[in-house]
Amino acid sequence: MEADDEFDAARDGSRRTRWRGLVGISVVRLWKRTVRTRSSRVVATVGAVALTIALLVVVTGVALGLAGGGAVDDTDADVQIVPEESGALSAVDGVEGPRLGDANERAESIRSSDDVDHASPVLVEPVKLESAGDDEPKTVLLVGVVPDDEPRTVGGLPTDALEPGDPHYANGSYDGPREGELVLSEAAAERLEAETDDELTVGGSQVPENASAPTVTATAVEEAGDGDDETPVALVHLSELQTLSGADNDQLADQVLIWGDTDAAESAAADEYPDAAIESHDGTDPSALFGDGLAFATSLLAFVVGIAICASFVATTAGMTVTEDRRTLAVLEAVGYPARSRLSIVAVSTLLTTLAGALVGIVLGVGGIYAVNALASATVAPGAVAVVHPILVPYALAVALVSGLVAIPYPLAVAARTSVLEEVGR
Amino acid sequence: MSNHALRQTTASDDDSSTDDVESPTAVRLESVTHEYGANGGRGRSGDDRTVTALRNVSFDVRAGDIVGLEGPSGSGKSTILHAVSGLLVPSDGAVELLDTDLTACSNRERTRLRRRHVGIVFQRFHLLPSLSARANVALPLVQAGIPRAKRRERAETLLEKVGLGDRIHHLPGELSGGERQRVAIARALVTDPDVIVADEPTGELDTATGEDVLDLLMDIGRDRALLVASHDESTLAVADRVVTLRDGRVVSDGG
Structure with missing residues (x-):
């Protein structure tokens, strides 16, 4: 055992x-x-x-969904440009507010920016429509939009x-072919007594006296994703609504919606509309929790219950x-480990076990949200009622x-009470 | 300073001279009395339910001595070993380890002295089941703050010396009784202690394995103070001196 002499464990x-x-x-x-035992x-x-x-993550995800609107909002765009001093769509019978000009061209420009998936001006106009066999035209809120090949709301x-x-736009000449399509909300379909593939005729004062009334075909009847089952709303191609409402002269729109990376979208929006209000439409802003009573209460309850249950589980199992x-x-004490x-x-x-549980719980929770x-x-x-956010x-x-x-x-109290003599003496 | 300072100062180049020069005292028990039952330790009032484990026990162990402790169950053998290793503070008397009175030390100081100067071998090995043989051996060095590479090197060296060089990654559950006790001996040796206490080291082993373990213990015990408590005659036969206990008293100190 000569080697022992060379070892000096006394020098800590x-x-x-x-x-x-x-x-x-x-x-x-x-x-x-x-793993082994x-x-x-x-x-x-x-x-x-x-x-x-996992339960905490799911409930907080639901609370975030409640607070931010998330996918139950009326649009899933990431950024919204609205005229300054006007942050909302005008109501069906409201007074018309300020609008954005050159919307089609500028949206086109925004669309070509990096990291922007799509941009569309949105024009909202109350329009009278009548279905075949119904003499009384009914007012429906038409929403003009430029769709692309991605599903958007x-x-x-x-x-x-x-x-x-939006072929009718034809680079600003507004003489391209009309699609004549209409997507009706259930409320609009009910009001117009129309079904899919029905033809509807535009009536009322929107039709110029010397022109024949344009017709549109209902291509779909959809449930309104924002949960609004009373407002009759219908989607049409933007330029067709602009022509109909006279907004084609200045390419007017109530707002421009942008989908894509939020920062890139905001930057592109600021370039095109330096004086307009640019609102990030990210429905999962966690700070929104504090502005929504129900969502805040839900998440607070989840937080308190989560900590209480989690701490009880950890204390019990760690104590055992x-x-x-x-x-x-006792062996550690015997070989020289102080308390x-x-x-x-x-x-x-205990903490490592808890954190390992938390990591597994996060994965389960995100799966639970889906x-x-x-x-x-x-x-x-x-649509979705809960959202996944990185902050979770x-x-x-x-x-x-x-x-x-x-x-x-x-567990520390249990450990501190351990008697080394009782344990190693057995 | 090496832990094993006593051995180094007493072991001269000439083996024969070590027999002539008296080795310094590694362990001294002086009038040690201990009662179990109440809170343990000193300064408590008497209690009818207390059990007196040691009564006025005095003897000493010099570096290089192998001292056997014999006596029936309950005679106080284990209590002496626990007192020498600082796991227990006797009710009365003094226990000196390398001239330091353990009864006057704080818990923390006793723990430090135990880590540096005492190696303990238990009857039931008491290895940590979820650590490998190497990690079990290196366990005392973690608290000593030795870097991992040095800990591993030291543990592997000792495992090779106890004949388990090919078992370093095995968990205790994958080792035989004799192998586990060899790991425990390597662990007791890892800090190069001056004193080794062994409580029934062959008690859980068959005769042949027990003899192997005993040989190993004698080999590593050479030049250290070794206290062995046992019922087993063959184990006690290797001791230089056997202290016999009855009802907590020393009836013969083998001198």
């Missing part, structure tokens, strides 16, 4: 090395117990935390039932683990960490 190493070693022991023990206690703790955190209705593009582990703690080091190993093990959305779409809701990840980790810290005193 650095504190940092010791701490790294203690954390290393905690990690290796947890890992080996999970298949400790059901570790799996139980991770599973309990994971389920709690404007005015609560899907644009993909319209032919992509420590009870099982008393011999290990602080032993308790540190318990604390680090499942909730799929379920909601298939049953009661027109640090939020869930922080909640798990707080739960772990709240829970830690119990």
Whole structure:
């Protein structure tokens, strides 16, 4: 045993090395117990935390959906340009507000920007329509839009039932072929007593005296995605509505919607409309939670319940683990680990188990949000009711960490009561 | 300073001279009395339900001595080992480890002295089941703040010395009883302690394996103070001196 003489363990190493070693022991023990000795206690703790955190993520996702509007908004555009001092669509019988000029050209320019998927001016006009066999024209809110080949939502209705593009615009000449298509909301279809493929005629004062009344064909009847089942709304191609309403002279629009990367869209919007109001239409802005009472209460409740349940699970299972582990703690004391080091190993093990549970819970929670959305779409809701936002990840980790810290005193108390003589004497 | 300072100062180049020069005292027990039952330790009032484990026990162990502790169950053998390793503070008397009175030390100081100067071998090995043989051996070095590479190198060296060079990654559950006790011996040795205490080191092993482990213990115990508590005659036969205990008293100190 000559080599023993060369070893000097009395000169204690650095504190940092010791701490790294203690954390290393905690990690290796947890890992080996999970993988090689298949400790059901570790799996139980991770599973309990994971389920709690998953529930928290799902409920908070629903709360975010409630607060931000998300997919239950009347549009799924990322950025909205509206004239200054006018942030909303004019009502059916409201006084006409300021409008955006040269909307078609500028939207075209925005559309060509990098990271912008699509841009469309939106013109909203109340128009009288009458269906065949009905003498009384009924007013419907027509929403003019330039659809593309992606499914998008404007005015609560899907644009993909319209032919992509806006051929009647014809680079500003407004003499291209008319598509004559119309996507009716259920309320509009009911008011007009129209069904898919019915022909409708524009009536009232919009039709110039010397022109024949244009007809449009209802290509689809859709449920309004914003949950509004009373306002009769219908989508048409923008230029056709502009021609009809006389907005073609200055290419007027009430707003321009932009889809794509929010920053790029805002930048392009500011270039084209430096004086207009540019609103990010991101429905998942977490700060919106604080402005919505129901959503805030829901998420607060999830937060409190999440921490309480998670901390209870962690405290109970970690306490039971420590009870099982008393011999290990006694051995550590016997080989020269002071109380602080032993308790540190318990604390680090508890927190690591909790964080591992949180990571699994985040994955489960995000999966849960998709499942909730799929379920909601298939049953009661027109679209997604919960949203996934990146902030859910640090939020869930922080909640798990707080739960772990709240829970830690119990396993530490159990560990501190361990008697080395009782354990190693057995 | 090496932990094993006593051995280094006493072991001269000439082996024969070590027999003539008296080794310094590694462990001294002086009038040690201990009662179990109440809160343990000193300064408490008497209690009818207490059990007196040691009564006025005094003896010492010099560096290089192998001292056996014999006696029936409950005679106080384990209590002496626990007191020497600082796991227990006796109710009365003094326990000196390398001239430091453990009864006057704080918990933290006793823990540090134990880590640096005492290696413990338990009857039931007490290895951590979720750590490999190498990690178990290196365990005391983590608290000592030794870097990982040095810890591993040291643990592997010792595992090779106890004949388990090919078992370093095995978990205790994958080792036989004899192999586990060899790992425990390597762990007790890893800080190069001055004193080794072994409580029934062969108690869980069959005769042949027990003899192997005993040989190993004698080999590593050379030049260190080694206290072995045992019921087993063959284990006690290797001791230089056997202290016999009855009801917590020393009835023979083998001198």
